[in-house]
Amino acid sequence: MVPARLPVVVYAPTPPTAREQRCLDGLEGRVLIAAARSPEQLLEEVSAFLLDVKAVLADPAAPPEPVLAPGIFEGKRVLIVDDDVRNVFALASALEAHGMEVLYAENGVQGIQTLQANPEIDVVLMDVMMPELDGYETMRAIRALPEFSALPILAVTAKAMKEDRDRSIAAGASEWMTKPVNPDELLALIGIWLYPISELEPQVAL
């Protein structure tokens, strides 16, 4: 059951089957069906969609409502691995404002230790440019642990070079972003990864 006011993004990189198309037809107008070929394109489409949702929901008489359904981040735990805590402090405010708990590790080794000590962590934000055990190595090490094979890991790279992106995905990142991280974009991506499509599949009565 999809709550009425929760924006839904269906990511469909390959053409849908007939059955899938019937499900999607039922959702037309309430969801964005994204067929983006790249993360940046996906982010663009989602951001535009969320702005549209905001415009539709806007009603001068009603009190302002948050774009994303309130509470969807409440209590969620995010681990940020970054060798410079100043980057983390700035983001923490935005994430905590939505009720998220922020855990911090300043290097890859501590990141893995923190993850193992806190297995209920919902998403990881991984800086790839760290001295010693870099982000790529750390992600590989995390993915090698079966309990974390499905954990959303968002890699943060310094530049939008194709090699960095490919390297991140190859190392096990679910998604990547470039520095400096925009808090609103980060929240949008976390939202997408916390609520995977499979959990939002409509119940089709046959």
Add this chain to the structure above:
Amino acid sequence: MNSGKAGILIVDDRVENLRALEAVLEPLGCRIVTACSGRDALKLLLEEQFAVILLDVQMPEMDGFETASYIRDRHRTRAIPIIFLSAVSTSADHVFRGYEAGAVDYIVKPIDPVAIRSKVRVFLELYERGE
């Protein structure tokens, strides 16, 4: 959020200053946590709340003003009272900068132990009453 006993965070790049302040504040009987850099202070602030922060202004890398601006920019730490500690005389400009950065007080070293104990005690009590 204000769970557990009130704690004091002392930030100074010189270990001897940290030890001296710890000794001065020990009679207050509360938890005292020390950090020898602005970055270490920020790491601690991600993990726990404090009733008051004693923050040295003159520190290498990141000075007290810059540290305070990060602390103030984060909702959860915005309201923690910050007492600046400075070895520089209280020129109006410096003090003004301190208050702009969110300080509730600005103390020049060498510090009067009795004065700083009473100032800190006030904030500990406010914190505990605020729960």
